Amino acid sequence: MTGDWNGAWTAALDALEADVDRVEALIADDHRVRDLPPADPWSPPEGLGPLPLDLRPRADAILSRQIAATQALAIALVANRRQAEAASRIEAGDAPRRPAYLDCAV
Known part of the structure; x- marks a missing residue:
């Protein structure tokens, strides 16, 4: 049972890691495409002649x-x-809260 349990978790973590790898690859490609636009734009295949x-x-x-x-x-x-x-400006629950205003009348 220990081998099956360990193997099941290994497979689950492999799948999770593969998802993260795909997201990281998408992010890396986004930056690559934004910084270096594709150099191979579409063109019609050779030998077609003009468009009918x-x-x-x-x-x-x-x-x-x-x-x-x-x-x-x-x-x-x-x-x-x-x-x-906007989401980056939302305070997380773990961080100490900052005052929303300062009452100087006291």
């Missing part, structure tokens, strides 16, 4: 969606940073 005119409306719609998604992502990032900043 009947596909132009679809290509324009995709471009509009890309622009809208980029704007929504930028807004979400700003909101996330503001929320993180």
Whole structure:
């Protein structure tokens, strides 16, 4: 029973550690992409030739969606940073409380 219990906890901690590894990788990639934008933007595959005119409306719609998604992502990032900043100002229960005001009348 001890071996199974130890093995079960080892597996649980492995899974937990893998989750943290993924989050840390996302954070590292976020900083990397923000500091060094991807150098390989999309381009059509070789040999396709010009875009057929009947596909132009679809290509324009995709471009509009890309622009809208980029704007929504930028807004979400700003909101996330503001929320993180506000959350960082919330006092934890363990820290000594600071006075909200000082009564000088005494």
